[in-house]
Amino acid sequence: MSVVALVGNPREGSRTLSVAAEAARAIGRRVRGSESYEVVDLAALGPHLLAPGASAGVEVALELVAEASVLVVASPTYKGTYTGLLKAFLDRLPPQALAGRPALPLLVMGDARHALAVEVHLRPLLVELGATVPTPGLAMLESDLPRLEEVVAAWADRVAPQVAAAWAGRVAPQLAAGVRDTALS
Numbered sequence: 001m002s003v004v005a006l007v008g009n010p011r012e013g014s015r016t017l018s019v020a021a022e023a024a025r026a027i028g029r030r031v032r033g034s035e036s037y038e039v040v041d042l043a044a045l046g047p048h049l050l051a052p053g054a055s056a057g058v059e060v061a062l063e064l065v066a067e068a069s070v071l072v073v074a075s076p077t078y079k080g081t082y083t084g085l086l087k088a089f090l091d092r093l094p095p096q097a098l099a100g101r102p103a104l105p106l107l108v109m110g111d112a113r114h115a116l117a118v119e120v121h122l123r124p125l126l127v128e129l130g131a132t133v134p135t136p137g138l139a140m141l142e143s144d145l146p147r148l149e150e151v152v153a154a155w156a157d158r159v160a161p162q163v164a165a166a167w168a169g170r171v172a173p174q175l176a177a178g179v180r181d182t183a184l185s
Contacts, residue, residue, distance in 0.1 A: 008086025
């Protein structure tokens with residue numbers, strides 16, 4: 001089982017990256033007993049996303065996201081929703097690229113008035129790509145960043161059982177049919 005954090009902040013080394021990494025680590029620890037995870041940080045890929053030709057870095061990132069067992073999708077809140085950078089990347093995935101995969105939406109925001117953006121904007125985008133979004137997303141206030149581990153741990157404790165059930169529901173039919181999922185190895 002692989003946990004991948006997709007970070008849609010255009011700035012390298014962002015707070016969004018820190019929150020996404022902590023969320024991926026916490027979910028991995030609770031769902032599969034391992035804190036290992038991979039990160040796709042779109043800050044480095046931004047210039048290549050709208051370029052006319054193919055980019056090896058973008059293609060590798062798309063493959064990593066599409067093959068994730070569990071996907072944490074994080075963005076800062078821009079104008080009440082996720083970034084255009086994240087949207088440009090996700091638009092490059094084919095229809096149903098995330099079919100049946102558990103995905104966890106996460107937004108970092110300056111004001112609690114934007115908290116619904118996680119459910120109203122980011123969740124439908126992930127569902128449109130076929131993802132199973134079994135949990136409430138995480139709306140992380142910038143004012144809570146000094147308590148990052150505590151806030152993420154409380155969220156992960158609440159959502160990990162749903163993530164585990166969604167992942168097991170995806171894998172069980174494949175195992176019953178004798179199909180080997182590469183995410184299992």
